[in-house]
Amino acid sequence: MRLEYGSGFIEIPIVSKRVLAVLQPKDVRGIDNIEESVKESLEKPTGAPPLASILKGREKALILTVNFSRPSPKALVEPIAALCDRMKLEVTILIARGRHRPMSSEEIRGHLGNDLVDRYRVIEHDPFDEENSREVGKTSRGVPIRVNKSIFEHDVVIGTGIIEPSYLCGFSGGRKLLMPGISHYKSIDLNHYLLLEEGSKPGVLDGNPLSEDAEEAARVLPFHWITYAIVGADDQVVEVISGDPFQAHRLGCERSKEIYTCKKAPADIAISSSGGYPYDCDLVQGKKAIIPAMETINPKGAILILAECTEGWGAESTFREWLRGFSPEEVMKRVRDKSLFSLGAHGAYLFAKALVEKEAKVILVTNPDLANDLKGTYVEAFSSIHEAVARAEKYTNQNANITVLKKARRLIVS
Numbered sequence: 061m062r063l064e065y066g067s068g069f070i071e072i073p074i075v076s077k078r079v080l081a082v083l084q085p086k087d088v089r090g091i092d093n094i095e096e097s098v099k100e101s102l103e104k105p106t107g108a109p110p111l112a113s114i115l116k117g118r119e120k121a122l123i124l125t126v127n128f129s130r131p132s133p134k135a136l137v138e139p140i141a142a143l144c145d146r147m148k149l150e151v152t153i154l155i156a157r158g159r160h161r162p163m164s165s166e167e168i169r170g171h172l173g174n175d176l177v178d179r180y181r182v183i184e185h186d187p188f189d190e191e192n193s194r195e196v197g198k199t200s201r202g203v204p205i206r207v208n209k210s211i212f213e214h215d216v217v218i219g220t221g222i223i224e225p226s227y228l229c230g231f232s233g234g235r236k237l238l239m240p241g242i243s244h245y246k247s248i249d250l251n252h253y254l255l256l257e258e259g260s261k262p263g264v265l266d267g268n269p270l271s272e273d274a275e276e277a278a279r280v281l282p283f284h285w286i287t288y289a290i291v292g293a294d295d296q297v298v299e300v301i302s303g304d305p306f307q308a309h310r311l312g313c314e315r316s317k318e319i320y321t322c323k324k325a326p327a328d329i330a331i332s333s334s335g336g337y338p339y340d341c342d343l344v345q346g347k348k349a350i351i352p353a354m355e356t357i358n359p360k361g362a363i364l365i366l367a368e369c370t371e372g373w374g375a376e377s378t379f380r381e382w383l384r385g386f387s388p389e390e391v392m393k394r395v396r397d398k399s400l401f402s403l404g405a406h407g408a409y410l411f412a413k414a415l416v417e418k419e420a421k422v423i424l425v426t427n428p429d430l431a432n433d434l435k436g437t438y439v440e441a442f443s444s445i446h447e448a449v450a451r452a453e454k455y456t457n458q459n460a461n462i463t464v465l466k467k468a469r470r471l472i473v474s
Contacts, residue, residue, distance in 0.1 A: 064336030066368030081325030084466035090296030094135040097300040105303030121149045122214035124237045126221040131295040134173045136220040155184040156241025187245040199276045206244040219286040223312040225262040225470045227351040230271045234309030235278035253401045263472035290315045293467045321472040324356040328460035333366040335467040340367035342374025348469040355473035362421040362452035378404030383437035388412035421455040
């Protein structure tokens, strides 16, 4: 059996009779003509009039879209931009970066395509840009609604991207383009702090504090339309949904849930792959594979995370400092201090949670440099899958049963 790892695969050195279950998304067929599906959705939307009616009389359109950590949105953006052209609107494309690293100009061209980059103004959100953000109040949970001010400088704001399960916000897409997509870093951190409350898990919208907070923020901001792709395990577009940013998004989430929900199979060892690059480009992304693994691991079991992390940690030094400087129990306490919470603290917490709540051994299979950098932390890391499996077997037993999780970052395990 092999699992995605970076731009390739890793062969897992286990005999098939030990595998209790393989959890993976349902096999779904992609649509034949994405462009035609987009055009049809623009004319027959959910919960809104056709996009042409919304654009009528407007002068400037802002198209929000996803960064490199999601599939290219080019096929979604192009028909919308073309419609704006026909209706004489000036178009700006804003890449909703959130707290991710900035993209290079070459990456942006590869992501959006030369035609869009050459034809329209393309900007990337910077969550640390103090002058380019504006605050318009706070959510009921006290999170500042502070976002990129470009959203206020256009007549119509359109969101594009994919809908997939999210380990924090229930599902990606819609309101998430604004919070955290184009939010100030302090707003992002305070929104993500809500992961400590009950309900923040994949596949859950109602009662999910992060999702509800993000939607509350989105509802007071200019946000007029979305066009989203529901994608399968290999990023194939299964369906395109357009319309009201909240009604259409919820419908898309229901479709996505059908693809990614699977039944847990409790085992002594869980081997979990995020799904390869870009979903394991760094440890911030790669760590997401631990969430569904925790749902299907027995107490005192072992979780193996496969994440090449060619870009390293993917977060500020807090991530490293907390993993190295504190015990898992200390991290679980410190993370509740809002003044200490950050992207790095959040990552340290997710690893600590598995150790404290499940008494599990957390083992990372990654590149040699990061494996070496993780020495002295409470996450054991190896660059060899054979060494990692041997360590898991030593912690459990040599004949321990195993559940394998493919494309784990999107799985809803129930």
